[in-house]
Amino acid sequence: MISALCNICGKATKQPHSCTFCGAIVCHDHYNVEMGMCLNCAQRLRHIKKV
Numbered sequence: 001m002i003s004a005l006c007n008i009c010g011k012a013t014k015q016p017h018s019c020t021f022c023g024a025i026v027c028h029d030h031y032n033v034e035m036g037m038c039l040n041c042a043q044r045l046r047h048i049k050k051v
């Protein structure tokens with residue numbers, strides 16, 4: 001697959017990432033490389049852990 005739609009912003013991306021937490025396909029802008037998950041999950045986990 002060359003391109004995919006980001007589950008967060010809905011834009012087509014040639015650099016799709018899949019969230020290891022919820023499985024969503026997101027673009028590079030909406031992917032947290034360090035945590036390996038989409039920004040939705042990264043924000044949620046960060047909020048829970050209160051880091």
Ligand SMILES: [Zn+2]
Nearest residue numbers: 006009027030
């Ligand atoms: Zn996006």
Ligand SMILES: [Zn+2]
Nearest residue numbers: 019022038041
């Ligand atoms: Zn996610």
